[in-house]
Amino acid sequence: MTRLSVLVGAMICSSLLPSLAGAQDLGPNVRRIKDGIYVQSAREVNSTVGIVLTRDGVVLIDTGQTPLDWREVEGAVRKLTPLPVRYVINTEVHPDHTAGNFVFSPPALVINHSGAADAMRKADNPARYATASPEVRAAAEGYRLVTPYIEYHDRLTLHVGERTFELLRLRNAHSEADTAVWLPAERVLFAASVAIPNSLNNIRPFVTLADMLAAIKMMRALNPEVVVPGHGSFGTTQMFDENERYFGLLIERVGAMARQGKTLDQIQKELRMPEYSHWAYQERMPTNVDAAYRAVTQR
């Protein structure tokens, strides 16, 4: 080998190494979706965080399932760019998406649909991490509730650097305030927690299946290339189709039993959905049956 080829080899290696090391150093749970768009999630059922880089700074979509996730996101952002986090968009009000707001805000501005701050204040528990492991408690150091600075109605367009973010309200779809985030140029959709792949949702009494199905339909009509659900792996609109099929079958079976005169209690005991027994969170099935019963009896 000539000295020149050794030199050229060394140059190629040194020019490749920083970018390879960079990709690995982002953290074990950070994946790249597209140029400048990353998703963090530590386990299949955990909440997801979107990290979107722009030339004017970073936009985060949610902040992570646990304090350890907040810190992984914080570290990944620092490695990706020296620019500040400008906005944190919350896709819902629950702490597994929002409790890490304080890590980034201030200076970041937190945004969600109107009603979010009220709901977050009512559910806040300052001692949330008091009994956690020492590692988690250390990561949660400084925890305080940070509610949205900006609450919008129906929809909001955000221009940050070269990117456009459409914030779309999802009505009665999961929590007291749910927001989908659509990047029309990149065709990436952060879809909040309406259609979670391979998992039953916890359907609260104020959520209706009609509104969930309307949200799914609206989001599919955007024709996204990549869908990032509020929990679980990112994929395609197939997750919308699967959830729609599941809800259709649930409504059909609960409806048939209700028409036979069965009470909600009887339906809760007798209903079987073996096609979906492999989905996570089977203990949430009673909330699903309740929602289907409300739908078929119009309560």
Ligand SMILES: [Zn+2]
């Ligand atoms: Zn939630």
